Amino acid sequence: MITLLKRTLLVLGISRLIINLEFYMRPIIALIFLCLLSPLYSASEIISIPSNYGDTQTAYWPSSNSKAVLLLIPGGEGNFDIARKNPPKPNWVLSILYNKSQKHLGVDLVFFDSPYSLGWIGGNIAPRYTKDHLGRLLSVINFFKAKTSKPIYLIGHSNGTISVSEFLNQSSENQALLAGAILSASRNETKLNPPLNVPILFLHHEDDANGRWTSYGTAQKLYDKALISNSSSTQFLTVHGGDSGGNPSISGHHMYEGSLEEAAGYLWEFILKEKMP
Numbered sequence: 001m002i003t004l005l006k007r008t009l010l011v012l013g014i015s016r017l018i019i020n021l022e023f024y025m026r027p028i029i030a031l032i033f034l035c036l037l038s039p040l041y042s043a044s045e046i047i048s049i050p051s052n053y054g055d056t057q058t059a060y061w062p063s064s065n066s067k068a069v070l071l072l073i074p075g076g077e078g079n080f081d082i083a084r085k086n087p088p089k090p091n092w093v094l095s096i097l098y099n100k101s102q103k104h105l106g107v108d109l110v111f112f113d114s115p116y117s118l119g120w121i122g123g124n125i126a127p128r129y130t131k132d133h134l135g136r137l138l139s140v141i142n143f144f145k146a147k148t149s150k151p152i153y154l155i156g157h158s159n160g161t162i163s164v165s166e167f168l169n170q171s172s173e174n175q176a177l178l179a180g181a182i183l184s185a186s187r188n189e190t191k192l193n194p195p196l197n198v199p200i201l202f203l204h205h206e207d208d209a210n211g212r213w214t215s216y217g218t219a220q221k222l223y224d225k226a227l228i229s230n231s232s233s234t235q236f237l238t239v240h241g242g243d244s245g246g247n248p249s250i251s252g253h254h255m256y257e258g259s260l261e262e263a264a265g266y267l268w269e270f271i272l273k274e275k276m277p
Contacts, residue, residue, distance in 0.1 A: 044088070046059055049140050066107050068179065070110070071112060072155050075185075080113055092255065097267065118133060125189070161187050200235070202236040219236075
């Protein structure tokens with residue numbers, strides 16, 4: 001841009017303006033360039049949320065086009081040191097929702113990061129039943145409900161489904177805080193106690209190889225019970241295809257590898273009541 005203007009001014013014989021042009025135009029062009037690149041390098045907003053049990057770190061990815069908030073309770077040990085890593089965008093199935101939400105009416109995304117291990121080794125998930133963990137979860141939900149004034153959807157994957165189900169089981173008041181709950185690749189120990197009055201989506205891969213902990217058949221039985229006891233809508237959606245192999249607890253069909261687009265589409269439709277663009 002500057003080169004073309006310089007040549008024009010030289011033809012006109014206005015050499016003094018060239019220096020001024022370079023001086024003033026370079027920072028303007030640099031600013032425009034940074035603005036164009038900023039969406040590619042925008043980081044999450046790390047928010048520490050207080051509760052009666054201490055602070056809980058969360059990563060928040062807002063979208064100017066959002067209509068709801070999706071809050072993820074991760075599986076595994078549940079503590080990923082998200083504040084130190086401060087990723088520019090979420091991973092896993094949330095990355096697809098994030099990308100879609102930058103261009104369409106979508107969702108804000110929140111990652112709940114426990115300050116301590118919620119258990120994993122040997123199948124231990126006892127910390128997910130504690131008042132401490134569930135109290136922190138309540139504080140996080142209330143915080144983002146007040147901050148955004150948008151409906152809150154809670155999703156738990158694998159071990160995270162214990163956190164979601166136990167939060168629902170605590171009280172009808174907890175259920176009323178949510179616009180919906182999603183149990184993704186639910187643990188076999190997951191229970192939903194009646195009465196239930198919250199939209200629930202069960203999401204599971206038909207070939208989940210992590211059957212010892214997250215059986216497809218067990219998830220279907222849990223859905224059958226919820227269908228009877230839940231006065232709100234209850235759905236079961238099956239993820240197909242994708243990639244198998246690797247550790248069945250942290251890869252392959254259990255994590256929807258190769259099927260993330262399909263899984264994200266189901267979440268999008270459950271939350272926004274329309275097909276994912």
